[in-house]
Amino acid sequence: MRLAAATLASASLLALAPSDPPTLPERMADTGGGSQLITAQAPRGDSTSGTLTWWDRRDGHWVKAGSAAARFGAKGLAEGGSRKQASNTTPTGLYDLPFAFGIKAAPDGTALPYRRVREESWWCQDNDSRSYNRWTEPRPADCRASESEHLIAYPTQYAYALVVGFNYERPVRGRGAGIFLHVDGAGATAGCVSVSQDAMRRVLAWVDAARGPRIAIGTVSGATAITRY
Numbered sequence: 001m002r003l004a005a006a007t008l009a010s011a012s013l014l015a016l017a018p019s020d021p022p023t024l025p026e027r028m029a030d031t032g033g034g035s036q037l038i039t040a041q042a043p044r045g046d047s048t049s050g051t052l053t054w055w056d057r058r059d060g061h062w063v064k065a066g067s068a069a070a071r072f073g074a075k076g077l078a079e080g081g082s083r084k085q086a087s088n089t090t091p092t093g094l095y096d097l098p099f100a101f102g103i104k105a106a107p108d109g110t111a112l113p114y115r116r117v118r119e120e121s122w123w124c125q126d127n128d129s130r131s132y133n134r135w136t137e138p139r140p141a142d143c144r145a146s147e148s149e150h151l152i153a154y155p156t157q158y159a160y161a162l163v164v165g166f167n168y169e170r171p172v173r174g175r176g177a178g179i180f181l182h183v184d185g186a187g188a189t190a191g192c193v194s195v196s197q198d199a200m201r202r203v204l205a206w207v208d209a210a211r212g213p214r215i216a217i218g219t220v221s222g223a224t225a226i227t228r229y
Contacts, residue, residue: 025062034212068199074188096165109205133177
């Protein structure tokens with residue numbers, strides 16, 4: 001009788017034990033419907049650093065696949081829907097990842113479309129150009145060099161990069177162009193998210209276009225909390 005009672009008591013305690021807390025993706029309003037997710041989370045809206053984590057959806061749960069220290073815009077983060085170009089803020093929100101690119105060859109295992117940067121590769125940020133917020137080769141006549149990025153001129157940052165689908169599908173002039181996940185430079189970014197070169201290599205070897213990957217950018221709490229997206 002004592003053994004049976006002890007067994008019953010142990011079973012009751014197990015039933016009452018708290019389950020693991022939900023992961024960050026499980027607390028989000030939307031993760032995009034795929035089975036891969038990158039989260040870029042900053043402590044506050046004025047933060048210039050935080051954490052990048054990449055997650056896999058397995059058996060109905062999100063499992064962390066890796067993480068790294070991340071940098072954000074020099075002026076912090078701003079709501080993606082109202083962000084202004086040249087504000088040095090990183091847009092918050094949930095975005096797709098159209099393709100990857102780099103000055104270096106794609107890391108082994110890369111399963112996302114990958115474009116090699118060449119001398120004539122530009123990212124047009126000219127609000128008056130028909131190529132606004134697009135990769136161009138060569139730079140078109142209506143896209144001013146002073147309003148664009150010559151990608152090969154950034155050998156450190158663009159050794160490896162992922163295009164973030166902010167303002168990409170239907171670009172709104174003045175909202176911002178050329179938002180990427182790329183390799184760290186000397187400090188905070190002009191609006192992108194950056195991580196170490198090793199972390200970028202690991203992300204590119206992990207991300208798979210067939211799994212519907214997305215990136216969510218936001219803060220721990222407040223109006224730009226990552227859990228709102």
